[in-house]
Amino acid sequence: MAGWDRAAAGAFAARLLAPGTAVVQYAITDSGVERRCRVDNTDTTERLGAEHDCVSCTLRADLALLTDAFDRLVVHLDPVLEPGPIARERRVDAVVTVVDVDTWLAAATGDDLLPDDERTVAQVVVGQVEAADALVLTGAPDARTTAVLDRLAAAVPRVPLAEAGPALLRAVRRGDEVDEVDEVFGPLLRGQPPLRPECGVGLTVFRERRPFDQDRLVDALDVLLDGVVRARGRVWVAGRPDEVLLLESAGGGVCVGPGGTWLAASDDWDAVSAERRARAALDWDPVWGDRVQELVILSHAADPEALTAAFTAALVQEEIAL
Structure with a gap:
């Protein structure tokens, strides 16, 4: 689960708790990676040692351990992380991105840099949407945001946050072909997006x-x-x-x-x-x-x-x- 709005993504993640399921939230801090794991009504927090000074390596190693301990994991990523690389490393049922409809388009078209990072905020929030098998929206997007999402994530189901729950994951399944796409020579367009302009998009x-x-x-x-x-x-x-x-x-x-x-x-x-x-x-x-x-x-x-x-x-x- 990804999304720039940590609170909204966390609210959706909390709805997915079930027997045998662990909700794992990763937060990147000044001192490294912090993992909060919630099982039933019990929370545990642990600071993880860095693997080769690489955040992605740290998460992959930790997820390998957790996968053996639980029937199912709901992984809530830090807002600055894109789910694509991690989803390609592990067997994933679905990637869900939570989109704050009031701020997403401005973030996706801006030039703000992430602190201590070569990436822009735009690269992260766009990558989060591109990697999604389903989008959870915090509200009703305006016409221009809708037109952008129609083309960036064509045919990806969208559900309002107020209605999103476990049924969404049961309805969405990540196909093996998604993870097998050649990042360089694969299709440049995902799905069948509208080709006619709309709202300037x-x-x-x-x-x-x-x-x-x-x-x-x-x-x-x-x-x-x-x-x-x-x-x-x-x-x-x-x-x-x-x-x-x-x-x-x-x-x-x-x-x-x-x-x-x-x-x-x-x-x-x-x-x-x-x-x-x-x-x-x-x-x-x-x-x-x-x-x-x-x-x-x-x-x-x-x-x-x-x-x-x-x-x-x-x-x-x-x-x-x-």
């Missing part, structure tokens, strides 16, 4: 074969810092034809990092999934192979034409030798 899909000029790409990234909720994609730049770069943005935070190797530059196709091999073969270009620029941009106050123009201008304008 829309999806822009940018796809091109030519490489980006590296300096112009850096300049183009500025267009993602204002009016954009989320951008994800795979890109490549001139002079580095082997490298897949993963581009991600949320609110006022943008990052570009290594994503592996294009199959056109690899001799070992057997090392990748059959799905990736099939997609590459179907979309193979005689010049560029499987190299392609693919970006999906979810905006709430940006001009889609300006987004497309910025990235088009960053492309190498003439054919270059690989």
Whole structure:
């Protein structure tokens, strides 16, 4: 269970107590990770030793122990944690994110940094929604927030906090295919989101074969810092034809990092999934192979034409030798 509003997430977690179930709440403090475990009407609090100075490692190690001790765990994460990495490590029935409808969109489009952390608040709250199998809403969202959630978490059920309880978990089950999705080469759109704009909210899909000029790409990234909720994609730049770069943005935070190797530059196709091999073969270009620029941009106050123009201008304008 995740959510920026600790109190709202805690209220929902408390409703899930049942015989054989432990509600485990993790809090990140200045001195490390604190775990509060509630079973029946008994609470115990323990400060956990850090595993390799890594919060995620600490939680994974602790959950491995608790999984053997209880029939079922309800894990309430600290607000700054995203559930995705932990859900991929353990067998999880469902990931539920509690959304404060009055503040979520502002947080998801802001540029506030987390204390002592390289991430922005936007990256966390957007990641929490993207990882969810169900959303619990603190109230009725406005039309723009609804439009954003429709596209960021398409087909994910939403339940008001006042009505949320154990029945939600019985109705929602996390499929194995969710955890098997390739983070780099998997689909950039989850589910089947609406493609028509609504309340100024829309999806822009940018796809091109030519490489980006590296300096112009850096300049183009500025267009993602204002009016954009989320951008994800795979890109490549001139002079580095082997490298897949993963581009991600949320609110006022943008990052570009290594994503592996294009199959056109690899001799070992057997090392990748059959799905990736099939997609590459179907979309193979005689010049560029499987190299392609693919970006999906979810905006709430940006001009889609300006987004497309910025990235088009960053492309190498003439054919270059690989």
